[in-house]
Amino acid sequence: METAKTKHSTFKYLILSLSLSFLLLFLFISLHPNRFQALLTTTVTENRPPHSAFVSSTEDLKIRPGYTSYDTYIQRQLNKTLNPKLREIWTTRDWDRKIQVFSRFFADLKSEKFLADSSKCLCVGARVGQEVEALKRVGVADSIGIDLVPFPPLVIKGDFHNQPFDDETFDFEFSNVFDHALRPEKFVTEIERTLKSDGVAVLHVSLSRRGDKYSANDLYSVKPLVKLFRRSKLVRVRKVDGFGLDTEVVFRKTKKNIKQGF
Numbered sequence: 070m071e072t073a074k075t076k077h078s079t080f081k082y083l084i085l086s087l088s089l090s091f092l093l094l095f096l097f098i099s100l101h102p103n104r105f106q107a108l109l110t111t112t113v114t115e116n117r118p119p120h121s122a123f124v125s126s127t128e129d130l131k132i133r134p135g136y137t138s139y140d141t142y143i144q145r146q147l148n149k150t151l152n153p154k155l156r157e158i159w160t161t162r163d164w165d166r167k168i169q170v171f172s173r174f175f176a177d178l179k180s181e182k183f184l185a186d187s188s189k190c191l192c193v194g195a196r197v198g199q200e201v202e203a204l205k206r207v208g209v210a211d212s213i214g215i216d217l218v219p220f221p222p223l224v225i226k227g228d229f230h231n232q233p234f235d236d237e238t239f240d241f242e243f244s245n246v247f248d249h250a251l252r253p254e255k256f257v258t259e260i261e262r263t264l265k266s267d268g269v270a271v272l273h274v275s276l277s278r279r280g281d282k283y284s285a286n287d288l289y290s291v292k293p294l295v296k297l298f299r300r301s302k303l304v305r306v307r308k309v310d311g312f313g314l315d316t317e318v319v320f321r322k323t324k325k326n327i328k329q330g331f
Contacts, residue, residue, distance in 0.1 A: 130293035171203030194246030198223030
């Protein structure tokens with residue numbers, strides 16, 4: 070049977086071992102802070118979910134966690150788009166109201182020469198197509214929308230991370246769903262790919278409030294957008310009131326890649 074003296078000695082040895090371990094750790098951190106930080110970073114990176122391989126967060130653009138795969142992300146977006154109650158609201162109660170608001174936005178853009186009746190237009194993430202209908206009502210007949218779920222004849226099926234169009238197809242692209250992009254850099258790259266040189270891209274985003282539970286990112290300033298639009302120049306930023314979105318950002322595509330400061 071272990072004596073009381075033996076138990077006491079074992080306890081003292083355990084305390085001494087732990088004290089030495091913490092002392093060595095403290096000395097390592099003090100002498101090699103950069104190596105310790107690198108070790109922590111490596112550990113965190115290895116434990117991130119798979120989607121972190123294709124998205125990146127910055128100080129003013131945060132990707133929301135929780136998506137274990139791209140399929141998981143798509144299914145979550147479909148849960149909103151296919152919700153029968155929401156689709157009924159979008160096509161009844163909200164239909165005329167949203168068309169009227171979008172029409173005012175597009176009329177302003179026409180008056181400022183960002184949009185013309187002859188423009189070929191795309192609405193990115195258009196759901197049931199109120200913005201497409203609004204474009205047609207202000208005289209821009211050649212307009213179409215894309216969404217994961219089609220709504221003929223205004224909206225065809227398409228993933229905004231991989232638009233189903235050739236390079237330099239459109240004169241004007243509009244979107245108010247940037248917050249739903251899991252891959253913001255791909256979202257923007259596709260807009261610039263399908264936009265003609267000197268074409269205009271208009272985004273409505275929220276900077277003062279966070280999106281709904283289906284949003285995939287949170288944007289806190291326009292700085293990340295300026296960095297993402299590598300082939301375009303920032304033309305204007307203004308405040309708007311667009312269904313919970315408070316800022317309109319306008320870019321014009323240039324012929325050469327450019328870097329911008331903001």
